Structure formats: structure tokens, C-alpha cells
Amino acid sequence: MAVGGSIFFGASHGVSVLLGRGDGAFEAALNYPAGGYSVAVADLNGDGKADLATSSSLLFGNGDGTFQAAINSGTSGHLVAAGDFNGDGKPDLAVASLNSSSVSVLLGKGDGTFQTAVNYGVGVGPRAVAVGDFNGDGRPDLALAQGDYGISVLLNTCVAASLNHPPVADAxxxxxxxxxxxxxxxxxxxxxxxxxxxxxxxxxxxxxxxxxxxxxxxxxxxxxxxxxxxxxxxx
Incomplete structure (x- = not known):
């Protein structure tokens, strides 16, 4: 995954981060032990710094291109994607496994922790997961590729609570x-x-x-x- 001129990728033995130099070249990889096979980038704990999530680990960013040691996210699988699925302004995670027939959605609390996972059936063995607004209603949906079995799309039906802004006084x-x-x-x-x-x-x-x-x-x-x-x- 490429974000902001840097590259992040995950494997079973950890996460590698290649910081961009801005000229198309990258610094040597920084490797972090962590579980999972894919990686997503989001500010998971609300401190304004980019964090990393694999399908089973979280690595909180220090804001300088380095990350804290991985902690267990309480999930397991191979695929992970991040998005604000319930419209509360806090990033959530979608996690899927190659040998399952469902995707787990974990709603973020904004402090680096998550609510209990909710599982959605998607068919046989997903191989990739992506987030996007596929029907143009302004809400992030999920798409999962399943090899020879096609693609499953889960349309987001969440009705987000509206934010109550303070009044503007002009005297x-x-x-x-x-x-x-x-x-x-x-x-x-x-x-x-x-x-x-x-x-x-x-x-x-x-x-x-x-x-x-x-x-x-x-x-x-x-x-x-x-x-x-x-x-x-x-x-």
C-alpha cells in the first residue's frame, strides 16, 4: 500500500515501511514484527498521526515515520481495510480471512480500541478487500474479490448520527x-x-x-x- 509518498506492506513475519524521498526513490525498509498479511493506514487513536493496522496487529505511529511495537488487535485473518463505516468520524476496520466466508467489521472507538466485531457473509474465500462508495450515497461500502467465484459487494446501510454543531453568536x-x-x-x-x-x-x-x-x-x-x-x- 502506498500512502503520502511512502510504501507499507505486510507479510506473515511483519510489516515493512519504505519512506519516500520525494523523487521516486525510497529509504531502506524499516521492518516491524507483526502478524497479518496485509496492512491499512489510518489514525486509529486520534492523535493526528498515521497508524498501521494488519489483520491481527496495530502499530501506532510516532509521527516521524517510525512506529511503536505492534500490539494484538484481537482479530485474526489475512486481509484488512480501513474506513469510517458508521459515519462517526473514527476509522473502523474490516478484516477477512482467506479460508472463511465472512468479513468482520470492527467499529473504532477513536482511542485505538474497537467494539466487538460484527460478521457479514460474503461467500467463498475472499482474496482481497477494498473500501469505496460504490453506489454514490456518500457511505463507504466493501468489495471482496473471491478468485474464480467473483466479487462480493456489501452496501453500507448505516444511518450516521448527525453532528450537533455549537451555535454561532454574533452580537x-x-x-x-x-x-x-x-x-x-x-x-x-x-x-x-x-x-x-x-x-x-x-x-x-x-x-x-x-x-x-x-x-x-x-x-x-x-x-x-x-x-x-x-x-x-x-x-
């Missing part, structure tokens, strides 16, 4: 600075009309003055009473 005040020579206090109109929520959920507005724990006013457009001077009004 203004009139006037922004209180100057009232005849009265120690002044009424200030605060306006949050330009605030919005990406999911179009209803918004509630609370206005806080000078870091107070209790809101001084509520509402999209509100009035707060301030003393003469400069104040920090937050929505």
Missing part, C-alpha cells in the same frame, strides 16, 4: 460605550440578530455583563442598564 451594542454626564446609568440596546445555528435549531439568548454568572437580560434584542464606563457584554 452588537448601541452605544458600545456608555457616556452619560447627567445620569450614572444608561440603557444600552444589545442585538444578537445575526447569530445562527448551523442545524437551524431554535436559539435562546442570554446577555452577561462583565463576567457575571447571572444573565442581565434575555432575548434576541434586549436592553441592559450599564454604569458610565466601558463594559464587557457577552452573548
Amino acid at each position: 452588537s451594542a448601541t452605544p458600545a460605550r456608555v457616556i452619560s454626564p447627567n445620569n450614572p446609568y444608561a440603557r444600552v440596546v444589545v442585538d444578537g440578530s445575526r447569530s445562527h445555528d448551523i442545524e437551524s435549531d431554535p436559539l435562546q439568548f442570554s446577555w452577561f455583563v462583565d463576567g457575571a454568572a447571572t444573565a442581565s437580560a434575555t432575548g434576541r434584542v434586549a436592553v441592559v442598564v450599564l454604569s458610565v464606563g466601558t463594559h464587557d457584554v457577552r452573548l
Whole structure:
């Protein structure tokens, strides 16, 4: 497998990594003892560094082209592929064996561990596995080559939970600075009309003055009473 100018490949005795020089040539192979016959690349533990997964081992990346010692992934087989199969933003694994009639899907927890494998029947003896959106619905599917027996395709039917984004606050005040020579206090109109929520959920507005724990006013457009001077009004 080639990723980012480097090559990774697995065999029964381990994983070899050839770092690219950027000119079509590669550094000498770095070999890591690990089980499995194929390799997938993904950020399995959420630290922003590329990790390696074989069909039975995980090697977490150090971010400099080297990897930590392999740990057992709790799976066994010959083939492995990575993809976000449930749409939660965390990489999952699909593992298959040459002498089985199923593929195991392990949903990632985002910390380098996985949920219990779920098995799907695919026919006789898969020889290769690939991830891709084969029906154009935006979800990663699985394809497994089975030699003379053809290709099995598993279409992803997962309905991913939508991510709830925080609302965007956009506030203004009139006037922004209180100057009232005849009265120690002044009424200030605060306006949050330009605030919005990406999911179009209803918004509630609370206005806080000078870091107070209790809101001084509520509402999209509100009035707060301030003393003469400069104040920090937050929505």
C-alpha cells in the first residue's frame, strides 16, 4: 500500500515501511514484527498521526515515520481495510480471512480500541478487500474479490448520527460605550440578530455583563442598564 509518498506492506513475519524521498526513490525498509498479511493506514487513536493496522496487529505511529511495537488487535485473518463505516468520524476496520466466508467489521472507538466485531457473509474465500462508495450515497461500502467465484459487494446501510454543531453568536451594542454626564446609568440596546445555528435549531439568548454568572437580560434584542464606563457584554 502506498500512502503520502511512502510504501507499507505486510507479510506473515511483519510489516515493512519504505519512506519516500520525494523523487521516486525510497529509504531502506524499516521492518516491524507483526502478524497479518496485509496492512491499512489510518489514525486509529486520534492523535493526528498515521497508524498501521494488519489483520491481527496495530502499530501506532510516532509521527516521524517510525512506529511503536505492534500490539494484538484481537482479530485474526489475512486481509484488512480501513474506513469510517458508521459515519462517526473514527476509522473502523474490516478484516477477512482467506479460508472463511465472512468479513468482520470492527467499529473504532477513536482511542485505538474497537467494539466487538460484527460478521457479514460474503461467500467463498475472499482474496482481497477494498473500501469505496460504490453506489454514490456518500457511505463507504466493501468489495471482496473471491478468485474464480467473483466479487462480493456489501452496501453500507448505516444511518450516521448527525453532528450537533455549537451555535454561532454574533452580537452588537448601541452605544458600545456608555457616556452619560447627567445620569450614572444608561440603557444600552444589545442585538444578537445575526447569530445562527448551523442545524437551524431554535436559539435562546442570554446577555452577561462583565463576567457575571447571572444573565442581565434575555432575548434576541434586549436592553441592559450599564454604569458610565466601558463594559464587557457577552452573548
